[in-house]
Amino acid sequence: MKKFSIFVIMIIFTFLSYAKTVHISADFVEPTDNLITYEGSVLVFIDSDNLKLETNNMQIKKENNKWINLTTESTVLIFFNDGELMGKNLNYNIETQNGNIEEASLTILDSKSSETIFVVCDILNFDLKNNYFEGKSISQKIKIIKGNISANSYEFIYNKDEGIIVLNQEVELIDNNKNIKLNAEKIILDTENNNMKGEKVQVEIVVE
Numbered sequence: 001m002k003k004f005s006i007f008v009i010m011i012i013f014t015f016l017s018y019a020k021t022v023h024i025s026a027d028f029v030e031p032t033d034n035l036i037t038y039e040g041s042v043l044v045f046i047d048s049d050n051l052k053l054e055t056n057n058m059q060i061k062k063e064n065n066k067w068i069n070l071t072t073e074s075t076v077l078i079f080f081n082d083g084e085l086m087g088k089n090l091n092y093n094i095e096t097q098n099g100n101i102e103e104a105s106l107t108i109l110d111s112k113s114s115e116t117i118f119v120v121c122d123i124l125n126f127d128l129k130n131n132y133f134e135g136k137s138i139s140q141k142i143k144i145i146k147g148n149i150s151a152n153s154y155e156f157i158y159n160k161d162e163g164i165i166v167l168n169q170e171v172e173l174i175d176n177n178k179n180i181k182l183n184a185e186k187i188i189l190d191t192e193n194n195n196m197k198g199e200k201v202q203v204e205i206v207v208e
């Protein structure tokens with residue numbers, strides 16, 4: 001089985017060599033013409049993208065004659081530039097670095113403020129190449145923490161390169177530094193200085 005697994009990985013390298021090299025190890029590998037299944041202690045390394053993935057089972061499907069469609073139903077942990085992501089039911093395009101994941105927990109270092117941003121949401125769409133993340137929740141609100149700011153909403157967008165967080169739908173935000181609490185339909189937060197703009201806002205200010 002060990003020799004067989006190495007042979008399968010060599011096939012993947014052949015199809016992806018035009019752009020990047022993908023290293024994969026697993027306890028069990030089962031290939032077909034258009035689908036390769038990996039089970040048990042699955043590890044994926046993509047050096048050019050600085051990406052590492054850990055899960056217990058995974059599939060890679062061929063799309064347009066390229067092995068680029070990576071999926072997993074089990075819990076998956078992804079390490080990438082200045083961040084990590086955990087969740088279930090991952091769909092990830094190895095070529096474009098776009099994906100989506102359910103029951104997501106995202107931890108990432110903000111490039112503008114050097115503070116860590118923590119997000120929990122039901123569904124997260126992400127673009128690791130362009131440092132863009134957007135999510136929504138149905139059962140309960142998204143939870144977002146950045147330094148002394150904590151917020152909840154049903155939708156969010158985070159553009160790391162621009163240093164902007166957009167919160168939508170029944171937003172609740174507390175800024176402990178400013179001693180204010182906001183309830184709004186929409187809030188735009190500048191991550192560098194924590195300045196914010198809001199729409200349909202109610203403000204509570206604590207005077208000490």
